[in-house]
């Protein structure tokens with residue numbers, strides 16, 4: 001397999017975070033990218049994910065039957081990894097199949113984009129044992145752990161949160177520009193870059 005622009009590895013976990021990954025892979029293909037899906041464990045509870053997986057198959061998306069054992073095999077073949085392994089229901093430490101997957105992904109030197117929660121983190125806190133993505137896309141509302149996100153870019157998607165929920169959980173969601181379905185949020189890094197330096201210049 002050779003890498004070319006737009007080759008993206010989409011790693012999907014057993015829950016609905018994985019389901020978001022399958023939707024992401026389908027959209028990437030429809031937008032002209034070249035996603036490959038890794039979806040090793042199909043959850044019984046998530047029959048919607050079976051449909052999402054079939055939709056990917058019907059678009060002829062390639063599925064990996066095993067995960068590359070070495071990080072260089074990933075970065076030689078892809079430009080970006082989408083981490084849709086675990087979301088807010090992940091409870092550390094990582095078990096089974098996914099332990100080695102996360103260990104390998106921690107070593108890759110291409111950007112990682114995490115969906116909702118960087119895999120290996122709990123929803124409430126960051127973890128050095130988890131992934132450290134360059135891009136985080138929070139769904140509906142940033143989870144508490146997003147405050148500790150150290151990457152460059154943070155977006156919020158899932159615009160249509162009912163107002164009743166927003167009020168119930170006091171979410172204080174930012175306004176979305178125009179008809180956009182995503183909004184860029186400040187990161188620790190972007191906030192630091194905005195601060196004037198000591199010389200005041």
Ligand SMILES: NC(=O)C1=CN([C@@H]2O[C@H](COP(=O)(O)OP(=O)(O)OC[C@H]3O[C@@H](n4cnc5c(N)ncnc54)[C@H](OP(=O)(O)O)[C@@H]3O)[C@@H](O)[C@H]2O)[C@H](O)CC1
Pocket residue numbers: 013014015016017018020043085086087088089090091092093094095096098115116117139140
């Ligand atoms: N709820 C919403 O409003 C929406 C959520 N969305 C996305 O979905 C995820 C949350 O999905 P959920 O299925 O509830 O949870 P996860 O995807 O985080 O993962 C659950 C599966 O992971 C297994 N698990 C948990 N901990 C571990 C571990 N340490 N090692 C291995 N496997 C683990 C868990 O297994 P169980 O045996 O514990 O059941 C599940 O199989 C959310 O983050 C969003 O991305 C959508 O956006 C829609 C709206």
